[in-house]
Amino acid sequence: MTTLLVFGIIGILLIFFSLVTVQQGNIAVISMFGKYQRILHPGLNFKIPLIESVFKVISIQNRSIELEFQAITIDQANVYFKSMLLYSVINQEEETIKNVAYKFIDAQSLMQTLVRTVEGSIRSFVATKRQSEILSLRKEIVSYVKDQIDQVMEEWGYHLQDLQLNDITFDEVILKSMSQVVASNNLKAAAENEGQALLITKTKAAEAEGNAIKISANAEREAAQLRGQGVALFRQEVAKGMSDAAREMQQANLDTSVILFSMWTEAIKQFGEQSNGNVIFLDGSADNMQRTMQQMMSVNQLQTIKQNKKKES
Structure with missing residues (x-):
């Protein structure tokens, strides 16, 4: 009876030690006598008790690291970076999990190597640029770093998902x-x-x-x-009126010079009414009157000759 009880207890213990629970977002690496054997996915799994053991539990979730470091440009300006690195295991395939489990002795060694690799890539890029160019090259820096370390991280079983350069500053003198x-x-x-x-x-x-x-x-x-x-x-109207008046006076056997005299006196009247002055100086001598009349008659004769030529043409 006692023997059965002992075997029963041993059986229960063997069953207990053969059960392995893997949390969601993790993969367990099983080794046998120190050698890699297989991997266990999330959920309840079984292993050979006392022979197989859980060597390491690998998280396949995203991980992040904050970095602060300094770089020097080609024109000897100090540049200070504050960045955030986001990375994760590439996939859940067995070969990938083996690389993650056995490439580094522990997580601290992985972190130290990853940080130094990223910092070195950024420093090598900044060393080829001038201080005035750095602020406008955020995307170029990220692309350069990804190209430089993606292949290396894949050998480790990891993938660089994102690199954010949150803050880029310079010395106070340069900022000023x-x-x-x-x-x-x-x-x-x-x-x-x-x-x-x-x-x-x-x-x-x-x-x-x-x-x-x-x-x-x-x-x-x-x-x-x-x-x-x-x-x-x-x-034209004046000439027409004068012509009509002269024609009527000729028919009445009157001297047409009267028309000229009338126009002259009318002009003097208009001067007196419309002018702003107070005095009109006129030469009223007989010689001047006779000379004025002759000039007016000459004008009238010229006008009559022009009208006759127009009628003939």
């Missing part, structure tokens, strides 16, 4: 000089914009003034043309 450069560039841009705005304003004003001058000139030309036409019509 960069601020001055930005400020001067802003002032330059503002001055250029102000100059362009002033140029546009002046150009528009000149165009408006030119258009106003053109409009005024066109209006003046049209007004002068209309005035000329009006004067011409007035002269």
Whole structure:
């Protein structure tokens, strides 16, 4: 009875030690007498008690590391980086899990190697660039690092998912000089914009003034043309009226010079009524009157000759 009890207890213990529970997001590596045997996936698994043992439990979840380090540019400027590294096991295949389990003695050695590799890649890239270029090369730095260490990490069984350069700073002297450069560039841009705005304003004003001058000139030309036409019509009407009056006086056997005398006196009347002055000086001597009448009669004769020529043509 006692023997059965002992065997029963031993059997229970063997069953107990043969059960292995692997948590979700992990894979267990089983070894036999120190040699790799197989892997166990999440859930309840069995192993040979006392012969097989769990060598290591590998997490297949994403892991992150925060990095802070310094690099030097080609123009000897110190650059300070704060970054976050995100990585994980490539996949759950057996060969990948073996690499993860046996490449490094422990997780601390993996972390140290990974950090130094990333820092070295970034430093080698920064060493070929100038300080003024670094801030605009975040994407290029990340791409360069991924190209440099992806193959190495795959040999370890890991994959670099993301590298975020959260903060890139320089020495205080460099930051101050960069601020001055930005400020001067802003002032330059503002001055250029102000100059362009002033140029546009002046150009528009000149165009408006030119258009106003053109409009005024066109209006003046049209007004002068209309005035000329009006004067011409007035002269035609005057000439027509004088011709009709002269014809009627000739038919009545009257001297046509009376018309000229009447026009002369009418003109004097208009001078007196329309002029702003108070005095009109006229030579009222007999000689002057006779000379004026002769001149007016000569004008009348010329006008009559022109009208006769027009009728003949």
